[in-house]
Amino acid sequence: MNALVRLAGIMVAATALSAPVLAQTTVVAPSGSTAGTYMDYMKTVYDRGTGSELLQIPIATFDKEFELTPMAAESWTQSEDGLTWTFKLRPGLVWSDGEPLTAEDFVFALQRAATSGYDFAWYWDFAGGIRGWKEVTEGTADVSTLGLKAVDDVTIEVTTVAPKPYLPSVTSLWYPVPKHKVDELGDDWALDVATIVSSGPFEIESWEKSNNSVVLTKSDTYTGPWSPLIDRLELDPTLNAPEVGLPAFLAGDADYSFLNTGQVPVATARYPDGIRKNAVFATSYISYDLDAAPFNDVNVRRAFYYAVDRAELTSTVLKDIAIPAGSILPPGYPGYNPDIAAEAVFDPERAKQFLADAGFPNGEGFPEVEIWYREEGGYNGAIVPAMAQYLQAEFKEVLGISLNIRALPGPEWMDGLRGKKNNIFIAPYEYDYLDPSNFYGIFYNGGRHGYFIPEYDEIIAKADSESDWDTRYKLYAEAEQLMIDQGLIVPLVHPVTIAVVSDQLTGDGVAPNSLGFTQLDRLGHYFFTHITKQ
């Protein structure tokens, strides 16, 4: 009898112990890029280890309705003069090794970023406008002059060069760096799973560097908002290509997959409830070297603006993967102005007239030009090459001009753009933070394209520092009208990504938002903490 009781006891205990193991939920998702050097978002953005951002807690982040949600910060206030922001951190935040997470870790993250060759350093000047940022990154001022201060363990002060009413949304890409680890190991702390510490909702279990795939687990030290509902998360960049992702999804190896155009009808027929769309906050547009012939003539640029049939483009070659773009801002993005977007019509007669006004009636005498685009994967890889060919045919037909196409690797394309080595480009841009200043900033004072339009710069500077939203909205519309009148760019399309999601995956993360879009891993902090798996 005694033995029986003991046996029963052991069995109960064993069941109790094994229960959490049985209940472990693992989600396998396509995410990240196959190249990853450091598991540290504040060291490298473009070559970061997959999931770097999920390992750390940002100051704030966006939920699926694009509402800014405080994360590490509990609250923030702006000073009277609009130049200083004070962020109050939540008490009790800790690193996964038990060390307290303080304001100093956030300040240190940016001080290090400004001085150590951070590949995203431009963001904190362009978007953040932090006082002294440019001078420090260029090596002409000391790091102590930066407008950043840890007032005490839970208070951060940020001073900007001009009032930045949207600074809190910029902080969605501000993650802490464990100063105690960097003091001990230098940058190498973020190279080895054994020394990586986290402050976010997930911890790292393993990292396969050959393809930058990771296994993350739910953090048991995380005290911030949005605790994960799943136990393990496998993020695998090799699943990103729909050609690889969909077969893995069909075989049950992945919980969702992105779809290419050919796969959309098949997947929609088979999983009508599993299809999710996301209008990426991104725009593909034509830009020029404004100083070089023939595009130094505004009439030529305006001819191009009216020569594109965006409706045909997005209903034929880019069916399901893009929508027409009438402005640099995508629909649904703050500041989007439908009236401005409506100006981008296909008007072949007007286009021809502009070209004739420029001295090239029916394209006669127009030099051969070559449009440069960047070779890349992801949604741009699916859109841009096809679009380039479409434009080639379109410009021939409407304007009677010959457009050659050249694909270049990223750095060469960027070098060509910056160095003005060519006169016309297809440029894609995806938002970094949710404010119109993000998109307008890429043409501000040189910016990404080497555009220097004093009139435009003046409007943007005013709009960026204006605290009244309605006034800002009007100013940005004014700036965009100026872009149209001067033909600075030709907005072409906004990409759309389509994915198929397993019916085992449930929760708010996979439910579309009020615009009907599902961001999936594009809003990683929200998505991966708001899904469950049955």
Next chain:
Amino acid sequence: MTAHIIRRILSVAFTFIVVSIIIFLMMHSVPGGPFDANDMPVSEAVRAKMMAQWGLDQPLHVQYFNYMWGVLHLDFGVPFQSPGETVVELISRAWVPSLILGGSGVLIGAPLGILLGMAAALNRNTWIDYLASTLATLGLTIPVFVTSMLLILIFAVWLNWLPASGWPQPNRWILPIACYAAIPLATYARYTRSAVLDTLNRPFVTVLRAKGLSERRIVFQHVMRNSAIPLVTVFLPMFIGTATGSIFVEAMFRVPGLGAYFVSSIEVRDYTLQMALMLLITFMYCLAYLLSDIAYALLNPRIRVGGAE
């Protein structure tokens, strides 16, 4: 024979140096560098700092000699793509999956190809021959990414017998190995068929037949040995080509292997890794041809004594 081998080793060393110079110059003549702007401009100060950190601010010839001096000590530097380890560590880590899958592919595909080729040659112009030729042609002409897709579709999606892709569980190895085996199988089937037919038509076989030897002895003892030379020639280069990983197969089956590094090191201007991979391949091909030469000599005494046919 020894003099021949010494000559070959010297020529290998010479090739190695010439290739290293060419690769180095080509690599640096490609516009752009490892720390160039991606999406938005990188400040010149930031870029210069990174370049200096990796010694890329020095004159090219100094960089070359520094690198090659390291190579002599088996120090190939640190890959820009993976700063936490040395190039040697990276290659030895990433090569394992490629070697297992690609190597097994050749080791399985080649003997099957030889059998198929022999069956075709010995049954010339029968259905066996036609079937073998069809298989061989398909194997050589269908691109590997199509083969991979078909294998995944049939065995993972429809039949659900095997996982579609991934690493490291051995049941995930089967489909990529099958995929890798297709090319050696097809190549060997074709080579073997023509080599065996060629040998069968030679006068000494007629003599052997006239002497009354059994067909089995003629084929296995004489024809096979005499048909082996072209097969030996292709084996090692094929093994090296396959066992260093194919970017297509590895991408389709999500194998964390070496294949992708051949492309990514060029794309991101990862100079140290690019040089190391090219030198590795050069070295292996040189070695392969050296070994093939020796194997020739063992198989064919006329080569051993330096005579011509």
